[in-house]
Ligand SMILES: CC(C)(COP(=O)(O)OP(=O)(O)OC[C@H]1O[C@@H](n2cnc3c(N)ncnc32)[C@H](O)[C@@H]1OP(=O)(O)O)[C@@H](O)C(=O)NCCC(=O)NCCSC(=O)CCCC(=O)O
């Protein structure tokens with residue numbers, strides 16, 4: 001019989017884990033779908049992934065193609081819904097060209113194509129009769145989208161656009177799926193008609209032949225090379241692409257935002273130009289949800305292992321202390337556990353926000369777009385930075401064994417870290433939030449109401465003066481007190497920055513000079529959003545014994561840990577006193593003690609299969625040592641006792657030493 005080494009931990013839980021699984025999944029339906037699909041993937045040997053790090057790039061890549069094809073076959077055979085298919089790709093857990101096809105190419109056409117264009121291209125994409133990528137970034141420019149150099153020049157003679165790469169730096173560089181697989185791409189290029197420039201737009205361009213997969217005339221395309229980490233993101237063919245006067249029909253410019261007429265006239269719709277950036281809003285909101293997936297996975301591994309691992313503290317020959325019982329371990333681990341839950345909640349809220357803005361855009365209401373852009377950009381930045389750092393912290397929390405590939409953490413880290421860069425560099429995105437905040441502050445006196453996530457700024461006078469009410473540690477558990485402290489901190493930092501900015505004659509110069517402070521303002525605002533959405537979630541009725549109580553503890557851990565990490569902000573703006581800061585710390589310690597008996601059950605609620613975690617340290621049954629020992633012997637280096645190269649290189653040195661000794 002299988003022994004559950006963590007059974008004792010599981011028996012300590014003070015809440016209904018099954019109900020928490022439903023909260024984590026979002027709904028009973030979502031849980032059932034996820035659970036079924038996760039098991040389906042885990043039980044299919046074709047989706048095995050533990051050998052990835054040992055494969056060379058070519059073999060690795062071919063293997064990814066095989067898996068993606070097999071996944072597509074299963075999706076069709078089982079007639080999976082869109083939701084189920086997307087869960088299947090998620091649990092297969094291997095970056096592939098399909099991510100960009102479904103995640104960016106299709107949404108770009110949906111968001112920026114006219115009805116007619118959608119009708120033409122989407123069915124082809126949905127049946128995978130064409131495979132698309134999203135080719136925006138170039139060798140010379142990624143963040144600065146307006147700086148892109150690829151040109152799309154309208155030729156009225158032939159009613160075509162000529163797509164061209166005029167410089168080396170205009171080569172498309174990075175798009176996933178482009179390197180070896182994509183047949184088509186949404187290509188971003190500067191629109192030129194009648195000798196005039198009209199900014200960057202998206203164009204559907206065929207890259208490779210649908211017969212023999214060779215690049216079409218005028219196209220040079222390939223992979224950009226090996227990336228960070230073994231296995232990891234190297235399953236993806238990030239590509240380079242150059243155009244030499246490639247012609248496409250006029251109707252392949254995505255024309256929802258602007259149209260080019262037969263005569264070459266550019267006509268703007270009543271849709272704002274910013275919608276050209278719409279796909280990025282969509283993907284950024286998805287990335288927020290993904291952050292909770294990646295962080296929860298790392299936290300699940302580190303929590304289970306911390307309960308298995310014992311070090312020091314044995315008394316009278318008894319068991320040593322489980323490392324999870326050290327306060328320092330809890331102080332590093334539990335805020336990450338809380339963050340995983342917090343990002344889940346905020347990811348769910350983002351789904352709502354996105355649905356809301358999409359409906360408004362359909363009805364030609366563009367009023368919330370700037371705020372939605374600020375939210376998606378800011379939360380993408382906040383959650384991915386915290387997750388990347390969190391995965392690395394989880395590796396350290398697992399001591400030496402965390403550095404083994406079989407811990408699952410190195411590969412997770414290597415796959416995850418580019419999220420801090422792609423879809424907008426995190427600092428560049430925070431500066432977008434800061435711009436939005438400075439605009440909001442500057443309009444406060446003008447009668448324009450601060451809305452949505454900035455509504456709190458409408459109470460600027462109160463928030464500039466309020467004094468924190470905390471008298472004892474438990475006061476820090478009150479949502480109203482926490483909210484006020486975070487709102488006051490964000491408001492005071494914003495107002496202080498706006499005042500500093502106003503000292504500059506030239507606003508842009510001031511913005512550049514103060515950009516480091518502005519980033520901190522944006523972080524304060526985004527942390528407030530997370531705290532407030534978590535608190536809002538707790539106002540709802542949440543069924544299941546003890547479930548709500550656990551979430552309340554985690555919410556407090558999230559907020560008070562941030563307060564502790566950013567004490568400088570809270571103290572220097574006079575939002576709280578040093579005594580209140582110390583009380584917050586006392587409360588945090590006490591919360592750790594409450595989380596401790598529930599920790600393993602709280603990560604069980606993620607419902608991850610061992611296949612998905614692919615971590616010996618994070619095994620559900622906690623049977624770590626025998627499995628680590630077994631795994632070591634499976635390494636190809638142990639296939640032979642004396643390694644290749646020993647006789648050739650090492651033995652001569654040893655022999656030389658012997659000869660020297662005899663002399
Ligand atoms: C940094 C900016 C935002 C700068 O834009 P800009 O036009 O040069 O300058 P600006 O004056 O600051 O902005 C003009 C205006 O546009 C607004 N705006 C900017 N972005 C958006 C948006 N997404 N939605 C809605 N509105 C947006 C701004 O707020 C400005 O509005 P305003 O004039 O102030 O009212 C932009 O260039 C940008 O988004 N850069 C990041 C590039 C990026 O994210 N690339 C992603 C490539 S695809 C990828 O990485 C795939 C990932 C792969 C994977 O998932 O695996």
Ligand SMILES: Cc1cc2nc3c(=O)[nH]c(=O)nc-3n(C[C@H](O)[C@H](O)[C@H](O)COP(=O)(O)OP(=O)(O)OC[C@H]3O[C@@H](n4cnc5c(N)ncnc54)[C@H](O)[C@@H]3O)c2cc1C
Nearest residue numbers: 134135136137141142143174175176418421422423424427
């Ligand atoms: C794994 C991966 C997959 C990708 N997939 C795709 C894809 O499918 N399609 C696609 O089009 N692109 C893709 N990209 C490209 C990606 O979107 C860009 O790399 C990203 O937007 C960052 O742009 P950059 O490389 O130009 O960075 P840079 O802007 O050159 O950043 C370099 C440094 O400059 C700083 N910086 C830049 N501008 C400012 C500023 N205004 N103020 C202060 N600091 C600044 C940044 O913070 C950073 O520290 C991918 C990238 C990666 C790593």
